[in-house]
Amino acid sequence: MTALWRRQPVGIVGLGLIGGSLGLDLQALGACVRALVHRPETASRARERGLATTVSTDPGVLGDCGLVVLALPLDRLLAPDPALLAALPSQAVLTDVGSVKGPVQAAWRALGPRFVPSHPMAGTAQAGVEAGQADLFRDRPWVATPAPDTDPQALQAVRELAEALGARWCCCPASDHDRAVAMISHLPVLVSAGLLLACESTSVEDPELAPLLRRLASSGFADTSRVGGGNPELGMLMARGNREAVLRALGHYRQAIDTIEQLVQDQRWAELHQLLSLCQALRPDYLS
Amino acid sequence: MTALWRRQPVGIVGLGLIGGSLGLDLQALGACVRALVHRPETASRARERGLATTVSTDPGVLGDCGLVVLALPLDRLLAPDPALLAALPSQAVLTDVGSVKGPVQAAWRALGPRFVPSHPMAGTAQAGVEAGQADLFRDRPWVATPAPDTDPQALQAVRELAEALGARWCCCPASDHDRAVAMISHLPVLVSAGLLLACESTSVEDPELAPLLRRLASSGFADTSRVGGGNPELGMLMARGNREAVLRALGHYRQAIDTIEQLVQDQRWAELHQLLSLCQALRPDYLS
Numbered sequence: 001m002t003a004l005w006r007r008q009p010v011g012i013v014g015l016g017l018i019g020g021s022l023g024l025d026l027q028a029l030g031a032c033v034r035a036l037v038h039r040p041e042t043a044s045r046a047r048e049r050g051l052a053t054t055v056s057t058d059p060g061v062l063g064d065c066g067l068v069v070l071a072l073p074l075d076r077l078l079a080p081d082p083a084l085l086a087a088l089p090s091q092a093v094l095t096d097v098g099s100v101k102g103p104v105q106a107a108w109r110a111l112g113p114r115f116v117p118s119h120p121m122a123g124t125a126q127a128g129v130e131a132g133q134a135d136l137f138r139d140r141p142w143v144a145t146p147a148p149d150t151d152p153q154a155l156q157a158v159r160e161l162a163e164a165l166g167a168r169w170c171c172c173p174a175s176d177h178d179r180a181v182a183m184i185s186h187l188p189v190l191v192s193a194g195l196l197l198a199c200e201s202t203s204v205e206d207p208e209l210a211p212l213l214r215r216l217a218s219s220g221f222a223d224t225s226r227v228g229g230g231n232p233e234l235g236m237l238m239a240r241g242n243r244e245a246v247l248r249a250l251g252h253y254r255q256a257i258d259t260i261e262q263l264v265q266d267q268r269w270a271e272l273h274q275l276l277s278l279c280q281a282l283r284p285d286y287l288s
Numbered sequence: 289m290t291a292l293w294r295r296q297p298v299g300i301v302g303l304g305l306i307g308g309s310l311g312l313d314l315q316a317l318g319a320c321v322r323a324l325v326h327r328p329e330t331a332s333r334a335r336e337r338g339l340a341t342t343v344s345t346d347p348g349v350l351g352d353c354g355l356v357v358l359a360l361p362l363d364r365l366l367a368p369d370p371a372l373l374a375a376l377p378s379q380a381v382l383t384d385v386g387s388v389k390g391p392v393q394a395a396w397r398a399l400g401p402r403f404v405p406s407h408p409m410a411g412t413a414q415a416g417v418e419a420g421q422a423d424l425f426r427d428r429p430w431v432a433t434p435a436p437d438t439d440p441q442a443l444q445a446v447r448e449l450a451e452a453l454g455a456r457w458c459c460c461p462a463s464d465h466d467r468a469v470a471m472i473s474h475l476p477v478l479v480s481a482g483l484l485l486a487c488e489s490t491s492v493e494d495p496e497l498a499p500l501l502r503r504l505a506s507s508g509f510a511d512t513s514r515v516g517g518g519n520p521e522l523g524m525l526m527a528r529g530n531r532e533a534v535l536r537a538l539g540h541y542r543q544a545i546d547t548i549e550q551l552v553q554d555q556r557w558a559e560l561h562q563l564l565s566l567c568q569a570l571r572p573d574y575l576s
Contacts (some may be wrong), residue, residue, distance in 0.1 A: 121506050141504050176500055183487055184505040188512040189564075190548050195479050196567040197544035198537065199471055199574070212464055216429050217472040217574040218409050220515040224476040227508040229571030232564030239552050239560060249486065250549050256485035257545070260478050261538050264527050272527060276477075276520030279484040283517030286487070286505040 003160035004093060008066025009034050010161070011092070013084065015046045015055070018097045018120060019071030020132015023051040025165050028134065034061045036084070037129075045129045059087030067157055070096040074237040078107050093154040095161075099181060099234075100241035101145040101174035113151035116158045117174060118144040120167060121185070127231050138166035139288070145174035182245035184286070186238045187253060190246070192228025193235070195221075291448035292381060296354025297322050298449070299380070301372065303334045303343070306385045306408060307359030308420015311339040313453050316422065322349045324372070325417075333417045347375030355445055358384040362525040366395050381442040383449075387469060387522075388529035389433040389462035401439035404446045405462060406432040408455060409473070415519050426454035427576070433462035470533035472574070474526045475541060478534070480516025481523070483509075 009032040012019045023033045027050070035052035036059055037043050046055045054061055062068055068088060070077060077098050088094065088111075095116045098104045108115045122140040126133075142162035146155050159169050172180075203210035228235075239246050263272040297320040300307045311321045315338070323340035324347055325331050334343045342349055350356055356376060358365060365386050376382065376399075383404045386392045396403045410428040414421075430450035434443050447457050460468075491498035516523075527534050551560040 121504060123506070123508065140506065143504065170503060172500055176497060177504075179490075179494075180497060180500040180504050183490055184501050184509045187486065188483060188508050190545070190552075191479055191483050192512050193564055193567045194541055194544040194548060195476060196570050196574075197547070197563065198475065198540040200566070200570055201540050201543065202467075202471055202537070206467075209464060209468060212460055212468040213472050214573050215458060215576075216409060216431065216465075216468050217576075218411070218428065220411065220476050221472045222575055223511045223514045224480050225567075225571055225574065226511045228564075228567050230568065232561050232568050235564045236557055236561040240555070240557050243552060243555070246552055247549070249490070250545070250552070252486040252489050253482055254545065254549070255489065256482040257478070257538070257542065259485070260482060261535070261542070264478075264531060264534055264538070267528070267531070269524055269528050273520050273524040275485065276481055276516075276523045278488070279481045279513075279516050280518065280520050282484050282488055283513055285502050286484075286513065287510055288503075288505070 003164065004066050004157040005031050005161045005164065009053070009064050011036065011062040011065035011068035012052060012071055013062075013068065014071040014073075015042065015051050015129055015132065016071065016073070017123070017127055017131035017136070019069070020046070020049070020051045020129060021122070021134070021136035022069060022071060022165070024132055024134045025137065027053060029164055034065055036061050042129050049129070049132070051129070051132055059083050062087050062092075063089060065089055065092050067093045067095070067161065069161075070094065072096070073233070074098050074100060074241045078103055078241070080107070093157045095158045098241070099185065099238055101177045103241055105145065105147060105174050109147075113149050114154045116144055116146060116150055116154050118142060118158055118162070119177065119181075120162065127234070135166070137162070140167050141170050142167035143170045143172060143177055145172060145177050147174075178242050179245045179248070182242050182249040183252075186242055186246050187249040189227045189230065189235045189238065190250065191253060192225050194228070196225050196228050291452065292354045292445040293319050293449045293452065297341070297352055299324065299350040299353035299356035300340060300359055301350075301356065302359040302361075303330065303339050303417055303420065304359065304361070305411070305415055305419035305424070307357070308334070308337070308339045308417060309410070309422070309424035310357060310359060310453070312420055312422045313425065315341060317452055322353055324349050330417050337417070337420070339417070339420055347371050350375050350377060350380075353377055353380050355381045355383070355449065357449075358382065360384070360386075361521070362386050362388060362529045366391055366529070368395070381445045383446045386529070387473065387526055389465045391529055393433065393435060393462050397435070401437050402442045404432055404434060404438055404442050406430060406446055406450070407465065407469075408450065415522070423454070425450070428455050429458050430455035431458045431460060431465055433460060433465050435462075466530050467533045467536070470530050470537040471540070474530055474534050475537040477515045477518065477523045477526065478538065479541060480513050482516070484513050484516050
């Protein structure tokens with residue numbers, strides 16, 4: 001049977017990085033895309049950029065959609081606008097793109113088996129209506145975390161959407177997803193932010209060193225500080241939405257830093273070498 | 289007056305990433321390059337790669353050089369081979385490329401005013417005779433840390449060499465250099481290694497999560513873990529050679545991570561947002 005996204009218009013709520021990119025790709029595939037945005041200025045710019053077939057600030061725009069993607073920031077996803085809830089077509093398959101799945105599942109449970117919690121793991125440093133770009137999802141993981149009662153046909157409809165965009169589909173329990181992203185996505189943001197903050201506190205303590213730090217920082221510093229210098233709103237929402245798993249990840253990280261510091265303190269260079277060799281051996285497993 | 293590197297052959301001791309890249313660039317500029325390496329197999333491969341005009345395992349090859357670059361790993365630089373010391377031409381300007389300058393200055397002080405401690409800040413993940421590449425130094429900082437008695441003409445000769453390769457010349461005291469690189473070069477390696485170790489300890493504690501961590505790790509993880517998954521020998525030598533400054537940098541870092549963890553623990557989200565906004569504002573200052 002033809003995929004749902006081909007048979008009926010696809011709704012997108014929010015045209016930031018993820019929503020805008022979805023709109024561009026889906027239209028390129030021939031889909032009809034109805035987008036709902038909050039502010040008239042966003043609607044106007046989204047129309048100029050051609051992010052959807054129809055862009056409106058009226059929730060009624062979603063009326064004929066068979067599948068609606070809630071591409072909202074985590075805070076708005078967890079406390080949805082009642083007008084949005086009222087406008088969601090009662091038969092439509094629903095999915096979200098939130099980076100934490102436990103709280104999303106809890107918040108949207110009332111919508112029943114047609115809601116499929118999902119998380120396309122694609123990001124850039126950009127946000128907002130200018131951020132959407134073609135081909136953002138290609139070869140990126142798109143994780144779904146179905147509940148026991150999730151409708152298999154709804155799950156399949158979301159899978160067909162994700163795979164049409166070139167994403168790598170993956171299913172797991174919400175709690176596994178949240179613990180995994182705490183380690184490989186949220187922890188890196190905090191680890192990386194800590195590096196920038198440590199440089200800042202050094203600069204404050206020793207203002208004469210500050211210009212040298214900035215002058216000598218090289219590609220290693222640029223890479224290690226990249227995600228920590230990213231969108232602060234996203235970083236905060238990740239930590240807030242996934243607090244327990246993030247604290248557990250920070251606990252593991254603190255132990256690792258303690259171990260390294262102790263080896264340097266005790267001048268146990270052979271053991272430090274061994275630990276860094278382990279890191280070198282581990283890393284390729286994490287690169288797709 | 290014509291630069292020293294144009295008037296007389298340039299000696300390079302060691303043909304790893306830095307030595308080999310120097311050899312390629314200097315020959316491209318028309319210089320005559322004499323390279324000394326330890327092992328006959330390295331000499332043979334270096335000749336095949338054309339890394340120097342002459343490559344030898346005999347220290348006598350340096351006899352007619354006006355400037356010699358000691359492109360040795362930090363451990364061999366700090367405990368130089370007596371045969372090398374005996375072969376260094378008595379009038380030649382000498383410089384090194386070590387990533388820590390205090391101990392180098394101490395170890396080579398006996399050579400007097402013609403030794404110019406320096407550090408071209410260019411790196412890749414590669415090492416060894418295959419690693420050398422053209423144009424490695426372009427737009428990279430090349431830091432010199434002259435002592436009060438360093439000969440100004442020797443300093444000028446090294447500067448002319450660095451600038452001919454397109455590097456950005458910079459002078460500062462050795463202790464400032466070492467504290468700065470501890471923060472912006474050595475600390476990132478340990479911070480980044482800690483991330484890989486934390487993922488490994490999570491994988492060991494919860495083997496079922498391990499494949500998901502590897503599957504979901506994305507570009508943010510790849511960037512943040514890059515330098516921690518690099519050459520373990522280099523990482524260990526940096527920490528060993530710059531131990532005091534690295535421990536101080538780790539202290540600043542630990543405070544930053546403590547602050548972040550406390551904010552997450554206490555659910556002080558506005559303050560976390562503020563801290564991450566500071567990080568976002570700081571980072572561009574560190575990118576050249």
